[in-house]
Amino acid sequence: MTVSRDPEPGTGPAHMPDGAAHASDGPDRMPYGATPVPAADPAEVLAKLGRSWTWVLGSAIATLVPGILILVWPDGTLHVVAVLLGLYLLVTGAFRFVETFAREEHGERLPGLLLAVLYVLGGVLCLRNPLQTIAALSLIVGIVWVVSGILTLYTALAARDLPHRGFVLGIAVIGIVAGIVVLALPSESARALTRLLGLWLVLLGLAEVALALAWRAALRRAGITGPHDPARTT
Numbered sequence: 001m002t003v004s005r006d007p008e009p010g011t012g013p014a015h016m017p018d019g020a021a022h023a024s025d026g027p028d029r030m031p032y033g034a035t036p037v038p039a040a041d042p043a044e045v046l047a048k049l050g051r052s053w054t055w056v057l058g059s060a061i062a063t064l065v066p067g068i069l070i071l072v073w074p075d076g077t078l079h080v081v082a083v084l085l086g087l088y089l090l091v092t093g094a095f096r097f098v099e100t101f102a103r104e105e106h107g108e109r110l111p112g113l114l115l116a117v118l119y120v121l122g123g124v125l126c127l128r129n130p131l132q133t134i135a136a137l138s139l140i141v142g143i144v145w146v147v148s149g150i151l152t153l154y155t156a157l158a159a160r161d162l163p164h165r166g167f168v169l170g171i172a173v174i175g176i177v178a179g180i181v182v183l184a185l186p187s188e189s190a191r192a193l194t195r196l197l198g199l200w201l202v203l204l205g206l207a208e209v210a211l212a213l214a215w216r217a218a219l220r221r222a223g224i225t226g227p228h229d230p231a232r233t234t
Contacts, residue, residue, distance in 0.1 A: 053215035059095040060208030063088065067201025070194060081194055082137055086126030088201065089144060093119030111151045118147055134190040141197060142182035149175030164218070167211040174200075174207055 066084040073080070093116045100112030122144040126137060153172035156165055178200035185193065 053212050055095070055098065056208060056215055057212035059092065059099075060205050060212055062091045062095060063201055063208060064205030067198045067205055070198030071202065078132075078134060078137075078190070081134065081197075082126050082129075082132065085137055085141055085197070086123045089119045089123030089126060089141070091123075093117070093123060111155050115148055115151050118144055134193050138182050138185075138193050138197065142179045145175045145179030145182065145200070147179075149173065149177075149179060164211060164214050167207070167214055171204070171207045171211065174204055178204065 066088040069084055070081060096112060096119055097116035100109045100116060122140050125140050149172045152168065152175065156168040156172055182193070182196060182200065185196065
């Protein structure tokens with residue numbers, strides 16, 4: 001059993017003439033009168049990041065880059081196309097996950113979380129077997145786009161006071177149409193399907209670029225100079 005002992009002379013708090021005791025300057029002690037700084041809440045950090053217009057722009061770039069690479073290199077091997085699509089889906093899933101925390105009401109976060117999981121699952125399927133046929137890759141990406149568009153459309157219609165609703169609805173419609181077209185076309189021509197996937201990626205990326213710029217313009221009109229903005233949709 002450990003028995004506490006009285007502090008030895010000179011080791012206790014130093015008493016000042018006015019009677020105020022100051023803590024020692026040890027590394028585990030705070031200066032007298034200092035206000036403790038609360039630890040940052042990870043959810044709040046993700047929420048602030050998800051509300052940033054630069055985060056929307058980053059998501060757009062993550063969509064544009066693989067689309068441009070596929071368009072300028074249509075004769076690339078199937079392995080390269082599968083890796084590009086898989087990385088696109090994984091990175092986009094990460095962006096969607098962070099953007100989910102920008103929703104203030106927890107009930108509105110469920111569609112965003114489902115969307116993030118769907119993108120990650122699609123990315124894993126593309127990377128797990130990169131030598132699969134272009135038809136299989138088109139099936140994976142087409143399903144992801146259709147479901148993503150439906151969830152985004154639902155969020156845009158259900159969320160209250162959603163800024164830039166027109167842009168979000170446009171992105172949702174483009175995603176649904178892209179998924180349906182990719183799923184409906186025959187798979188005889190791998191080159192044609194590859195070009196089609198690249199084209200839709202570029203269109204989706206440009207739509208998100210427009211949304212990011214509209215977000216920045218709205219912030220400037222509101223006189224907000226910081227990197228954060230009102231909560232956005234998934």
